[in-house]
Amino acid sequence: MESKQSVMILAEIRSQQVHDLTWEMLTWGRKLADKLGVQVDCVVLGIEQGNFQELIHWGADRVLAVTNGRPDGILATPAARLLVEIIRAEQPGIVIAPATTFGRTIMPITAARLATGLTADCTELDIDPKDNLLLQTRPAIGGNIMATIKTARTKPQMATVRPRSIKPDGFDHTRQGEVMIKQYDTANAWPETLLSFRHNEENDINLENADLVVAGGKGMKSKENYQQLEELAVLLGAGLGATRDAVEAGWAPFARQVGLTGKTVSPKVYIAAGVSGKIQHLAGILTSEYIIAINEDADSQIFKVADLGIIGDAPTVVTQLIQALKDLKTDGKEH
Amino acid sequence: MKIIVLIKQVPGTANTRMNPETGVMIRDAGETILNPLDEHAVTEAVMIKKKHPGTEVIALTMGPPSAQKVLREACARGADRGILLSDKAFGGSDTLVTSRVLAAAIRKIGDTNLILAGEKATDGETGQTGPMTAALLDMPVLTFVHRLEVNDMHIIARRMVEDGIEEIKADLPALVTVVKDINNPPLPTIKGYILAKKQKFPVWGPVDLALEDGTMGLKGSPTRVVKIFTPKLSRQTTFYTADTKEQLPGAAEAIIKVLKSRSLTEKGDRYGV
Ligand SMILES: Cc1cc2nc3c(=O)[nH]c(=O)nc-3n(C[C@H](O)[C@H](O)[C@H](O)COP(=O)(O)OP(=O)(O)OC[C@H]3O[C@@H](n4cnc5c(N)ncnc54)[C@H](O)[C@@H]3O)c2cc1C
Numbered sequence: 001m002e003s004k005q006s007v008m009i010l011a012e013i014r015s016q017q018v019h020d021l022t023w024e025m026l027t028w029g030r031k032l033a034d035k036l037g038v039q040v041d042c043v044v045l046g047i048e049q050g051n052f053q054e055l056i057h058w059g060a061d062r063v064l065a066v067t068n069g070r071p072d073g074i075l076a077t078p079a080a081r082l083l084v085e086i087i088r089a090e091q092p093g094i095v096i097a098p099a100t101t102f103g104r105t106i107m108p109i110t111a112a113r114l115a116t117g118l119t120a121d122c123t124e125l126d127i128d129p130k131d132n133l134l135l136q137t138r139p140a141i142g143g144n145i146m147a148t149i150k151t152a153r154t155k156p157q158m159a160t161v162r163p164r165s166i167k168p169d170g171f172d173h174t175r176q177g178e179v180m181i182k183q184y185d186t187a188n189a190w191p192e193t194l195l196s197f198r199h200n201e202e203n204d205i206n207l208e209n210a211d212l213v214v215a216g217g218k219g220m221k222s223k224e225n226y227q228q229l230e231e232l233a234v235l236l237g238a239g240l241g242a243t244r245d246a247v248e249a250g251w252a253p254f255a256r257q258v259g260l261t262g263k264t265v266s267p268k269v270y271i272a273a274g275v276s277g278k279i280q281h282l283a284g285i286l287t288s289e290y291i292i293a294i295n296e297d298a299d300s301q302i303f304k305v306a307d308l309g310i311i312g313d314a315p316t317v318v319t320q321l322i323q324a325l326k327d328l329k330t331d332g333k334e335h
Numbered sequence: 336m337k338i339i340v341l342i343k344q345v346p347g348t349a350n351t352r353m354n355p356e357t358g359v360m361i362r363d364a365g366e367t368i369l370n371p372l373d374e375h376a377v378t379e380a381v382m383i384k385k386k387h388p389g390t391e392v393i394a395l396t397m398g399p400p401s402a403q404k405v406l407r408e409a410c411a412r413g414a415d416r417g418i419l420l421s422d423k424a425f426g427g428s429d430t431l432v433t434s435r436v437l438a439a440a441i442r443k444i445g446d447t448n449l450i451l452a453g454e455k456a457t458d459g460e461t462g463q464t465g466p467m468t469a470a471l472l473d474m475p476v477l478t479f480v481h482r483l484e485v486n487d488m489h490i491i492a493r494r495m496v497e498d499g500i501e502e503i504k505a506d507l508p509a510l511v512t513v514v515k516d517i518n519n520p521p522l523p524t525i526k527g528y529i530l531a532k533k534q535k536f537p538v539w540g541p542v543d544l545a546l547e548d549g550t551m552g553l554k555g556s557p558t559r560v561v562k563i564f565t566p567k568l569s570r571q572t573t574f575y576t577a578d579t580k581e582q583l584p585g586a587a588e589a590i591i592k593v594l595k596s597r598s599l600t601e602k603g604d605r606y607g608v
């Protein structure tokens with residue numbers, strides 16, 4: 001019986017569409033389901049149309065599009081009602097959702113209604129081979145330590161997972177699956193209405209999706225120096241990040257903060273200039289493929305996670321780098 | 336109108352420890368403060384009160400006896416009274432059980448129009464208590480709110496979500512979790528402190544809340560910490576020293592080499608959106 005309980009993934013919905021973050025969730029889901037020998041169900045809340053076949057290619061055995069026939073999208077309380085219904089009907093063993101404003105609202109409502117446990121903001125999920133329970137690992141106490149949590153006595157085991165904690169993987173366009181559209185009537189009382197939605201103007205999302213991120217900390221010494229990083233970022237088409245201390249100094253807006261209380265990035269290369277590498281900052285960068293650190297202190301913690309360490313004055317090295325890149329461009333071709 | 340503000344006492348600095356056996360945070364170590372976001376929640380409640388005369392603001396916290404301190408601070412900031420939910424049986428509660436206890440207390444208080452909470456606390460950082468409490472009370476919840484307008488029958492709240500701002504109307508009673516941008520809490524006044532000093536806070540336990548054995552504390556919590564560890568940081572680092580002027584071009588070159596090998600030196604559409 002136990003082995004039949006599926007791993008259920010909640011698709012991220014933004015502006016009435018399935019968001020790419022869902023691929024990461026499916027990658028986690030596949031990983032767990034394969035260990036358990038069960039199937040992956042991907043639940044899409046509130047919309048009936050979308051490229052559901054793509055979700056199957058990314059690892060879903062079934063896509064369950066669940067709606068209540070309401071046109072105005074997916075507000076937390078009614079969406080959580082839908083999720084409760086589908087969990088009661090499908091009896092999954094595990095339910096995971098992205099730790100976004102969407103997942104972080106719907107999942108706790110759902111868990112409370114089902115009287116089961118929920119672990120927030122996991123960065124690592126695994127299956128305990130001894131009892132087939134979900135191991136939910138998350139940073140605790142300001143990120144200084146990691147805690148692994150289990151939900152042993154109640155079902156389903158629920159967790160929200162930090163975006164960018166895994167690389168989307170396992171796309172297979174030959175994978176077959178089933179798409180089911182389900183309607184539940186949960187609309188007897190309707191406490192919430194969406195009045196309007198205003199899109200962000202500045203596109204800070206770039207930071208989270210960038211292949212290259214340039215970030216500065218207090219070691220950049222001044223706002224003017226930090227702005228050099230802006231020039232570097234423009235030159236390279238990179239995302240621009242900052243440490244909390246740089247944000248608090250007023251050098252950068254909060255939207256650029258990288259780390260535990262800011263954004264998680266996962267670029268091919270992360271350049272950290274004048275960053276000490278405190279654990280809370282590292283929480284946001286550890287899935288970077290390659291880390292370059294520029295710091296004058298050879299013993300700085302940032303070098304423990306760096307692949308390339310430049311020991312020197314960060315503003316000066318950044319100036320030099322900008323000049324070298326400009327020279328490269330005026331030279332015409334890259335060699 | 337009756338507004339309840341959920342507040343939490345959190346460790347003030349990095350002096351938190353964990354009991355390695357139970358995985359429960361040891362909360363009596365060192366200095367504690369009112370969770371910063373809860374300061375914003377209390378401030379918002381007091382602002383609503385100013386606009387709606389006759390409103391009563393009640394601060395509610397579950398915690399050890401020492402959590403009286405944060406109730407006092409909430410009163411110094413303008414809350415009318417405070418209630419402490421405290422008992423040995425509540426120790427080690429996870430967010431579900433905390434919410435269960437808070438919901439029971441809110442039911443006992445009765446006739447609440449609005450509940451305010453912080454979006455998350457700095458110690459557990461789960462952000463789950465607000466939505467869970469609302470779910471147990473079967474009321475709508477609006478999270479990540481940075482602007483709130485309160486009328487007699489409903490609220491209009493603006494939520495900060497990843498790609499924009501949602502404006503939502505919800506019937507009362509409702510629960511709202513607030514983010515930092517909602518207001519700027521002023522410092523509590525001396526008068527506030529003097530008034531708060533005289534306050535006595537009732538303490539409610541499992542009997543007052545009609546909570547049964549086994550539904551509270553560590554025993555009643557579905558989640559359990561099974562392991563605590565310090566993340567291991569180690570990559571093979573290639574070092575390059577750029578102390579002198581002569582060494583600088585080489586440093587830049589080393590960085591550019593890495594970027595080139597990954598085709599990252601030319602600006603292009605690499606955002607994957
Ligand atoms: C609950 C909690 C959450 C937090 N969340 C975050 C978060 O999300 N993101 C975040 O970044 N931080 C966060 N922090 C703060 C974090 O602990 C650090 O304080 C912060 O990351 C340090 O920023 P920094 O590296 O810019 O500054 P510092 O720690 O001051 O480091 C500056 C570094 O620059 C180097 N330096 C100085 N001068 C030069 C120079 N001329 N050239 C080169 N190097 C130089 C120094 O050697 C040092 O290593 C959080 C803290 C807590 C308690």
Ligand SMILES: Nc1ncnc2c1ncn2[C@@H]1O[C@H](COP(=O)(O)O)[C@@H](O)[C@H]1O
Nearest residue numbers: 341342397452453455456461462463464
């Ligand atoms: N023990 C508690 N007593 C009262 N309110 C709490 C308690 N724990 C959490 N809260 C409320 O829930 C919010 C989020 O906390 P958390 O879920 O721990 O991140 C806090 O900002 C408080 O408003």
